[in-house]
Amino acid sequence: MWRVVAVVSCLAAAFLTTSCGDDGGLVIAVQPGRPGLVTRLPDGSFAGFDIAVAQYVARDLGYRDDQLHYTLDPAGADLVLGAPIGRAPGPVAGPYLVTSTEVLVRAGDLSITRIRDLARKRVCGTAGSSRRLVARFGDTWKKLFLAQANVPAACAPLLTDGRTDAIVAEAPVLAGLEAQYPGRFRFSGRPLESDRYGIRTASPGLRDQVNEALRHMFDDGTWKRAVIDHLGVLATRYASPPALDGAAARDPA
CATH class of the missing domain: 3.40.190.10 (Periplasmic binding protein-like II)
Structure with missing residues (x-):
């Protein structure tokens, strides 16, 4: 067996x-x-x-x-x-x-509606979930704006208290974080990539x-x-x- x-x-x-x-x-x-x-x-x-x-x-x-x-x-x-x-x-x-990597922001933050809006924003994510953003915006952006976490759950307190402006992770994970902080977060922008x-x-x-x-x-x-x-x-x-x-x-x- x-x-x-x-x-x-x-x-x-x-x-x-x-x-x-x-x-x-x-x-x-x-x-x-x-x-x-x-x-x-x-x-x-x-x-x-x-x-x-x-x-x-x-x-x-x-x-x-x-x-x-x-x-x-x-x-x-x-x-x-x-x-x-x-x-x-x-x-x-x-x-x-089959899901997608997406972006979560604070509910009242209307400055982020597209992926390109993250070019000057602080983002939290894992090495895997943020790789498309790093590829798009470059290593300088990574050094200045990316807080790399071991797990997506570690990003939620940072978004809540304003230490980061967005979380990038799989849609189910972001939905789970949104449920843990009712009314505090919202999905924003189009998916970064499909995940299977x-x-x-x-x-x-x-x-x-x-x-x-x-x-x-x-x-x-x-x-x-x-x-x-x-x-x-x-x-x-x-x-x-x-x-x-x-x-x-x-x-x-």
Whole structure:
């Protein structure tokens, strides 16, 4: 049986001294600090759309919930959630979400309505989400105007108190931040780029199995319910699941 780790409980001290998946479970790497997709709860567990996808896939592969181990280290994981298709190395199943990188500003700030308005504005984002802005405005802009964060959630306090003028991140994450600060933020400008997120796997064979699990999630309505539960404000954008890539994703003849 494929060893899959959906690392939720690896934060516990007991897991810090032993490797995850030693029980024959499934190890899944996730990226916290991305509201809507992955949020760490007070008890140390995780919640969000990515977690709902991870749990469904693991169960479809035959794993019990107590066999799932979540980790923050993608290097030792069997599944890596949130892998950008086309930029992630190795076999990638999916996509399970097609979205876009966008801009969030303070609700009362009408000076930012287009991407080019950010040329003289302070922006907060991760290295990945801000790369298009750096490519457009240059390294001097990066040094003067970009606050680079490890996770998008770290940008919200900066926007709230005026230390930055905009946050750049995936639309679901920005929607999650907007929900945490009701009435304080708004989306602004056109999307910077399209984002296609898949699940990086340990082997091509596992990728094919994960694609089948995603197909089942799409077909039985669970994917749509997860969108409503975790990305509700964007539910009209994600009215239907994305088309799976690859030969293994096609219906059999």
